Amino acid sequence: MASMTEYQTITADDTVLRDGTIKLHGPEAFEAMRKAGRLAAEILDALAPLVQPGVTTGYLDDIVRQMTLDGGAVPATLGYRGYEHSSCLSINHVVCHGIPSDKTLKDGDIVNIDVTPLLDGWHGDSSRMYLVGDVSLKARRLVDVTHECLMIGIDQAKPGARLGDIGAAIQAHAEQYRYGVVREFCGHGLGRLFHDAPEVIHAARAGTGPVLKPGMFFTIEPMINLGKAGVKLLNDGWTAVTRDKSLSAQFEHSIGITETGCEIFTLSPKGLHKPPY
Numbered sequence: 001m002a003s004m005t006e007y008q009t010i011t012a013d014d015t016v017l018r019d020g021t022i023k024l025h026g027p028e029a030f031e032a033m034r035k036a037g038r039l040a041a042e043i044l045d046a047l048a049p050l051v052q053p054g055v056t057t058g059y060l061d062d063i064v065r066q067m068t069l070d071g072g073a074v075p076a077t078l079g080y081r082g083y084e085h086s087s088c089l090s091i092n093h094v095v096c097h098g099i100p101s102d103k104t105l106k107d108g109d110i111v112n113i114d115v116t117p118l119l120d121g122w123h124g125d126s127s128r129m130y131l132v133g134d135v136s137l138k139a140r141r142l143v144d145v146t147h148e149c150l151m152i153g154i155d156q157a158k159p160g161a162r163l164g165d166i167g168a169a170i171q172a173h174a175e176q177y178r179y180g181v182v183r184e185f186c187g188h189g190l191g192r193l194f195h196d197a198p199e200v201i202h203a204a205r206a207g208t209g210p211v212l213k214p215g216m217f218f219t220i221e222p223m224i225n226l227g228k229a230g231v232k233l234l235n236d237g238w239t240a241v242t243r244d245k246s247l248s249a250q251f252e253h254s255i256g257i258t259e260t261g262c263e264i265f266t267l268s269p270k271g272l273h274k275p276p277y
Contacts, residue, residue: 005198005210016192023191024215029122030256030263033191033217036124037254037265039071039117044128045270048277051130053107057089061100064115073117076125076194083238088114088127095223095231095240095248096185107133110143112250116194123190125219126266127252131275138226139247140275142179146224146249147274149173153202153220157255157262161212167204170222180229182248185240187219190254203229214259221252 008021012028025033043064050060065086068075075086090098090112091105098112105111114127129143149170156165174181187200198210202222225231227246234241242248251274254265267273 007213009215010191018193018196020197022189022197022210022216024213025191025217025256026215029191029217032120032122033124033254033256033265036073036117036119036122037126038124038269039068039073039119040115040124040126040254041266041268042071043067043115043117044113044126045268045272047113048130048272051105051111051113051132053133054104056102056104057091057098057100058102060089060113061085061087064113068115068117071117071119073119076116076118076123080194086115088112090114090248090250092247093242093245095182095225095242096250097238097240099236099238105132108135108139109133110135110139110247110249114252118194121192123192123194123254124266125190125194125252125254127221127250128272129249129251129275130277141177142224142226142247143249143275145174145177145179146222147251149202149222149224150220150251150253153222154253154255154262154264157212157220157257159212159214159257159259162207163198163200163209163212164204165206166220167201168206171203174222174224180225180227180246182223182225182229182231184231185223187221187252189216189218191217212257214257216257217254219252219254221250223248223250
């Protein structure tokens, strides 16, 4: 696959198409992604004290929408393929794309909140786990290891490495705890497009996949299950859950490959990188 990879250098005036090419961006784009990513991180920071037992996921989604608009952006998920909400909130055995509703959070829940403000034409995509009340030791450990998986994957993101190096590092770390690494969902290129090439697989073979080059933007967002890796999609067409009903956790950052390594666009300004916050 690597030898067939096409790269495209993008300038501010270029029309960007979802054409399978991996886009390489310049300094202006990095600055735009810093702003979009910071807004995403600020929204996730603001949610930390609000994630409590008895709160509805719909209420949290309303906060996300208002903060996104107040920040001069629009929620990229709102209207995306018919989706009607400003965030995804995934509780316990929901792997990803949980739909906000009047469902209330309960003591002991773990919840992922995924936001993507679209600011001045650029997408800042990030998600974090939150602990609701008194959470079991095994759930806390899953959350901790999932965050470790994200950061270990990010450590592999540097020029000259291959995309498979990221997934291989994540998979090796998760599987030493006998956790399952979800295969059906992956990270993705982003920038002016919400989802673009390349696909960032979280269980992969080192030394495979496209070469990482300065100017690439993409998300790393491992979904790690307490049990087996299998997932299934519910009838709503969005919500993905673990097949064995085991707990699932996820963290996501948007990053850009630099000349020397990578820059994380969605780091928490308040240092709220992982719970407890």
